[in-house]
Amino acid sequence: ANPIFSSLPTTIFEEMSGLARTLGAVNLGQGFPDDPGPESVRAKAAEAVLNGYNQYPPMAGLPELRQAVAGHYARTQGLDLDWASEVTVTSGATEALAAAFFGLIEPGDEVIVFQPVYDAYLPLIRRAGGVPKLVRLQPPNWRFDRALLEAAFTERTRLVVLNNPVNPTGVVLPSEDLALLAEFCVAHDAIAVCDEVWEQVVFGAAVHRPLIAFPGMRERTVKIGSAGKMFGLTGWKVGFLCAAPDLTHALARAHQFLTFTTPPNLQSAVAFGLETGADWFARMPRGLERSRDRLTEGLRREGFAVLPSQGTYFLNVDLPASGVEAGDRDFCLRAVKEAGVAAIPVSALYEADAVTTIVRLCFSKHDETLDAGIERLAKAR
Ligand code: PMP
Ligand code: GLN
Numbered sequence: 001a002n003p004i005f006s007s008l009p010t011t012i013f014e015e016m017s018g019l020a021r022t023l024g025a026v027n028l029g030q031g032f033p034d035d036p037g038p039e040s041v042r043a044k045a046a047e048a049v050l051n052g053y054n055q056y057p058p059m060a061g062l063p064e065l066r067q068a069v070a071g072h073y074a075r076t077q078g079l080d081l082d083w084a085s086e087v088t089v090t091s092g093a094t095e096a097l098a099a100a101f102f103g104l105i106e107p108g109d110e111v112i113v114f115q116p117v118y119d120a121y122l123p124l125i126r127r128a129g130g131v132p133k134l135v136r137l138q139p140p141n142w143r144f145d146r147a148l149l150e151a152a153f154t155e156r157t158r159l160v161v162l163n164n165p166v167n168p169t170g171v172v173l174p175s176e177d178l179a180l181l182a183e184f185c186v187a188h189d190a191i192a193v194c195d196e197v198w199e200q201v202v203f204g205a206a207v208h209r210p211l212i213a214f215p216g217m218r219e220r221t222v223k224i225g226s227a228g229k230m231f232g233l234t235g236w237k238v239g240f241l242c243a244a245p246d247l248t249h250a251l252a253r254a255h256q257f258l259t260f261t262t263p264p265n266l267q268s269a270v271a272f273g274l275e276t277g278a279d280w281f282a283r284m285p286r287g288l289e290r291s292r293d294r295l296t297e298g299l300r301r302e303g304f305a306v307l308p309s310q311g312t313y314f315l316n317v318d319l320p321a322s323g324v325e326a327g328d329r330d331f332c333l334r335a336v337k338e339a340g341v342a343a344i345p346v347s348a349l350y351e352a353d354a355v356t357t358i359v360r361l362c363f364s365k366h367d368e369t370l371d372a373g374i375e376r377l378a379k380a381r
Contacts, residue, residue: 011120012345012349013030017029019336025376026373027342029343029362031314032235032313035287038280040272041269044268045265045266048268057261062268063084065089065268068274070082073242077213089239089240090238090255091239091259093240097121098258100222101124101128101193104159104250105159108131109159112135112153112160113161114162115349139169139307139316140308144181149181153184153188157188159190159191159192161192161193162194164194164196166198167314168312169316170316172202175209182214182215191247193221196210196211197225199230201229201285211223219246222242223241223242224240227239238270295363301374304322304377306318316358317358319359328358334380341373343360345358
């Protein structure tokens with residue numbers, strides 16, 4: 001028989017979580033919280049499973065959830081989305097990304113992507129027939145500028161994919177960068193796919209601004225959200241696509257063949273969470289900010305150089321500035337195998353041959369987990 005073969009890569013998140021599970025390591029790799037998430041939202045899901053409707057919901061999602069999404073973005077980001085023609089529920093942001101790429105890319109279209117890049121983007125873009133144009137960003141600021149965008153945009157540019165707030169760097173992009181990108185999208189008649197799953201996880205003075213609100217972007221932006229990230233329920237896989245009606249039609253073509261629908265009980269619970277979540281949305285980032293500070297301070301005490309993080313569950317360590325000579329992948333393998341702590345080498349979020357010396361750590365963990373992680377990382381130096 002012919003050997004079965006896939007050219008798709010193995011995701012670094014599964015590789016590292018797999019090693020953490022087999023080796024019993026502290027897992028500061030894959031991004032998920034130790035906390036169980038809001039109880040009222042989980043109770044609503046349980047009630048909906050027992051007493052609610054458990055057959056296929058409408059393809060675009062339950063009206064109650066689509067209304068709640070539009071209401072949430074009106075309150076928190078000042079957006080004016082029409083729930084009926086501009087909001088689609090997906091099975092996680094991952095499906096939303098796949099629907100955007102399969103719905104909007106035609107073979108040969110150029111797709112601008114910033115590196116480091118969330119690992120699902122490139123394999124999906126390529127399977128959709130897109131030709132990635134990679135823009136490489138540099139630490140410690142990870143910002144793009146006019147010259148980088150001028151080099152990336154061409155007359156074949158169809159899509160630009162932006163993640164903001166940014167996983168893995170913890171950057172929340174300032175308005176001027178978003179305005180610059182918007183200017184290029186308008187000038188080149190390109191569509192922006194803006195992955196804003198971390199929009200609710202922003203610290204201190206940083207403010208998340210949705211790209212769709214910038215001049216000329218209302219009709220050409222696909223805004224992606226994730227209830228998993230909003231409520232710290234990462235296993236839930238309920239996502240949102242928000243886009244002008246024409247774009248929403250194109251996205252629906254892909255969504256119908258990817259998953260068609262998303263579990264209705266989770267949709268009802270997320271709708272409830274969005275309607276009642278003001279207190280949660282105020283508290284949750286403050287708790288995570290404390291955890292970020294605990295991990296930062298502990299690592300600095302051990303001599304690690306920690307880059308600033310304004311949002312997400314993640315911060316980054318600069319190995320050379322920490323006096324560690326290894327590449328990030330070697331360091332992470334040593335850390336998980338010899339010191340019992342899993343982390344993510346940021347080189348995995350670049351094209352295959354890139355070597356970087358930056359390590360991503362997840363801080364959405366209880367104090368004991370963070371403290372154990374710090375102690376073990378110190379041993380991996
Ligand atoms: N995009 C980014 C930038 C993410 O960090 C994640 C989850 N870590 C996702 C998409 C996927 O979100 P979901 O779990 O809702 O599919
Ligand atoms: N988004 C999570 C992270 O960045 C991983 C999600 C996944 O496992 N694909 O850690």
